[in-house]
Structure formats: C-alpha cells, structure tokens
Amino acid sequence: MAADYGIPFEARRNPETDRLGPPHIAWMSRVGLLSAKNTAPYERMALWEAAAFAYPDARGEGLAKAVDAVGWMGVLDDWASATADLDAVQAVRDGCAAVTRGEAETDHPLVTAFGSLWERLKNGRSTTWCERFASDLDLWFEGASEELRQRAGGQVITPASYWTSRYTACGLEFFAHLAESATGFETADDYWNSEHRVLLIRAAVRMVVSVNDIQSADREERGGEPHNLVLILQREKSCSREEAVQAVIDGIGEAVDEYTALERALPDSCTALGTFLRDVTASTVVWGDSSGRYRAG
Numbered sequence: 001m002a003a004d005y006g007i008p009f010e011a012r013r014n015p016e017t018d019r020l021g022p023p024h025i026a027w028m029s030r031v032g033l034l035s036a037k038n039t040a041p042y043e044r045m046a047l048w049e050a051a052a053f054a055y056p057d058a059r060g061e062g063l064a065k066a067v068d069a070v071g072w073m074g075v076l077d078d079w080a081s082a083t084a085d086l087d088a089v090q091a092v093r094d095g096c097a098a099v100t101r102g103e104a105e106t107d108h109p110l111v112t113a114f115g116s117l118w119e120r121l122k123n124g125r126s127t128t129w130c131e132r133f134a135s136d137l138d139l140w141f142e143g144a145s146e147e148l149r150q151r152a153g154g155q156v157i158t159p160a161s162y163w164t165s166r167y168t169a170c171g172l173e174f175f176a177h178l179a180e181s182a183t184g185f186e187t188a189d190d191y192w193n194s195e196h197r198v199l200l201i202r203a204a205v206r207m208v209v210s211v212n213d214i215q216s217a218d219r220e221e222r223g224g225e226p227h228n229l230v231l232i233l234q235r236e237k238s239c240s241r242e243e244a245v246q247a248v249i250d251g252i253g254e255a256v257d258e259y260t261a262l263e264r265a266l267p268d269s270c271t272a273l274g275t276f277l278r279d280v281t282a283s284t285v286v287w288g289d290s291s292g293r294y295r296a297g
Contacts, residue, residue, distance in 0.1 A: 005211045006253045011282035012056035016063055020048040024067050031113035033075050044292030047074050053283035054175065054276075058182035065120040066182035072117055073171060076110055080144040081225070084152055093141040100134035121181045128189050129180065136173035143168030147227055157226045159233070163206075166227070170205045172280070179276040191270050200262045204277040206255035208284045210248050215288035217241070 025043065028034040034042055051063075051070040058066055080089050095111035098104065099118050106112075122130050146165045150157060180186050191197055210229060213220075217230040226232075229251075234244035263274045288294060 004249075005214065005285060006249055006256060007207060007211065007281055007285050008256060009278040009282040011053055011286045012279060014052040014056045014058065014063060016059065017049065017052035020052060020063070020067055021046070023064065024048045024071060027068050028071050028075075031116050032109035033072065033113055041292075042071075042075075045074070046287075046291055047071050049291070050283050050287035053286050054280040055179060055182050056279055057275075058179075061120070062182040062184070065117065066178045069117055069121065069178050070175070072110070072113055073174060077144070077171070079110065080148065083148070086145060086148055086152070089141065089145055089148060093138065093145070096141075097134065097138060100130065100137070121178070123181075124184075125181060126186060129177070129186055132189075132192060133174075133177045136177065139168050140171040140174055143170070151226060155226075157232055158236070159229070162227060162229060162232055166209050167202055167205055169227075170209050172201055172205050172208065172277075175280055176201070176273060176276055179272075179280075183272070185272040187270055187273050188267070191267055196262065196265065197273075200259065200266070200274075200277070203255050203259035203262060204281060207252055207259065207281045210252045210255065211281070211284045212288055214245055214248055215294045217245070219294050 021043070024047075025034065025039065028042070029039065047070055048067045051067040054070070055063060055066045076092070083089065091106065092108055092110050095106040095108055096114050098106075099111065099115045121133070125133075143165050147169055149155075150161070150165070155161070176187075187197075213229040213231075217228055220228045221231055229248050230241070230244045233239070233247050234241055237244065237247070239247075259277070263277075266274050
C-alpha cells in the first residue's frame with residue numbers, strides 16, 4: 001500500500017506519455033546504454049513515466065530529449081552507486097565536462113551518449129544556460145563521488161552527513177535545466193544565483209529524496225546502500241521501520257511548509273521553476289509507487 005507522504009501537489013500526466021516508451025528504448029539502445037540483457041529490467045522501471053509526470057507541459061522533441069536525459073541520468077546514477085572505482089567516475093565526469101566545452105569525448109558509453117544528448121539539450125539555449133548546466137552537472141558528480149568515498153570507507157552515515165551529499169547528489173538542478181530546455185523557459189541568471197533559489201531547491205530536494213527513501217528502503221536495505229534516510233533514522237533512534245518512516249514523513253511536512261513559503265516569494269518571471277519543482281515532486285510520488293523499480297523481488 002502506498003504511503004501518505006503529505007505531498008499536496010497535483011500529479012499532472014503528460015498527454016503524450018503513451019507513445020514515449022518505444023522511441024526512448026530505441027535511443028537508449030542506439031547510444032549503447034541498453035543491451036539484450038538489461039533492456040527488460042529497464043523497461044519495468046518505466047522511467048519515461050517519471051519524466052512524463054515531471055515535464056507534463058513538454059511536447060514533441062522537447063519531451064523526447066527530457067525523457068532521454070532522465071534515462072541517461074538514471075543509468076549514470078545506478079552505475080555510480082554500484083561502482084567502487086572513484087577513478088572511473090572521475091573519468092566519466094571529465095569526459096562529460098569535455099563534451100560541454102566542445103572538446104573530444106571519450107569512448108565510454110555514458111560519455112558518448114551524453115555527447116549525443118548535449119547537442120539536443122543545448123539547442124536554442126543561451127551561453128549562460130549552457131555554462132550553468134555544465135556547472136550543475138559537475139556538482140552532481142561531486143555529490144556522487146562523495147557518497148562513493150563514504151561507502152568505500154565504511155563511513156557510518158548520520159543525518160547531517162547524509163544531507164551534505166544528498167543536496168548535490170540528488171541532481172535536482174540537472175532536472176530543472178531539463179525543464180528549461182524541454183519547455184523553452186530560462187530562469188533569470190540573477191535569480192538562479194540567489195540565496196532564495198538555493199533554499200527553494202533544497203526544500204524541494206528534501207521532499208523528493210525523503211519520498212524516494214521511503215519507497216526504496218526495503219530495496220536499499222537488501223542491497224546494503226547506506227544513503228537512505230529511513231534506514232539511517234531507524235539505526236540512530238533504535239526504532240521500528242514504521243517509526244522511522246513516520247519521522248521522515250514529519251520531515252516532509254516541514255519541507256512542504258518551507259517550500260510553499262519560499263515559492264510565494266518567487267519573482268513573477270520565475271514561476272515556471274516553481275511549477276517544475278511541484279511537478280517533479282508529484283512525479284516522485286506517482287512513479288515511485290507504481291514503478292517496478294521498488295517492488296519486492
């Protein structure tokens with residue numbers, strides 16, 4: 001049974017959703033991210049459904065490139081979470097940075113796939129947007145690398161250390177830039193660089209990752225993943241799973257209150273960013289509760 005996470009935002013499903021799966025699977029296969037072995041498990045995740053709820057107003061190629069980018073990031077995130085090779089992650093990080101600078105890319109499938117994707121994402125975007133995207137993608141790599149170092153070192157993750165890396169490893173800035181590219185808006189540079197934007201994104205991150213950690217707690221416990229807030233609180237408080245889940249839900253309520261207060265102060269020119277953050281939060285609830293990714297087995 002799905003939990004009541006306390007998320008008040010309406011889930012809006014893109015009307016083009018039903019056509020998204022086959023062309024996305026074809027693209028992922030063409031760029032080397034799917035094989036005969038892993039296509040069926042990937043299809044069960046149905047990441048295009050997550051993208052359809054996160055970007056309900058995108059259409060045509062705008063939606064297609066957002067879906068493909070969500071798939072690319074999903075494969076990248078799973079790979080980075082599974083590897084113990086920090087040098088390999090750094091090589092992909094350097095390769096993606098080179099792509100955004102227009103330099104030669106490596107032959108790593110994740111980098112070559114990103115090279116194909118980058119040409120589509122940057123089309124029609126300003127130089128400032130491209131620079132911001134590259135910077136925030138690199139920030140995601142830094143968060144992912146920090147979590148890898150924590151796992152490799154056997155570090156006991158506390159709520160404080162969890163949030164230190166999660167704010168960047170969540171990648172919400174990356175997904176916000178996809179919304180800009182997919183639907184044609186561009187957040188004003190002075191607002192993007194403001195403290196208010198940082199606080200708004202962080203409140204949204206707390207909602208998104210907390211919901212996801214409730215959904216994925218059983219799976220991540222089986223896999224030995226230490227970066228799960230439910231499991232961290234259960235250990236720290238010596239409490240039951242149900243009590244830890246409730247503590248996370250209480251935190252979601254606080255994040256919702258903070259987010260809605262911050263959203264009311266958004267400049268009129270930046271309301272599209274607020275709309276995206278509501279949509280992606282609602283997407284996390286709907287997709288995570290229905291996707292094959294978190295089902296027992």
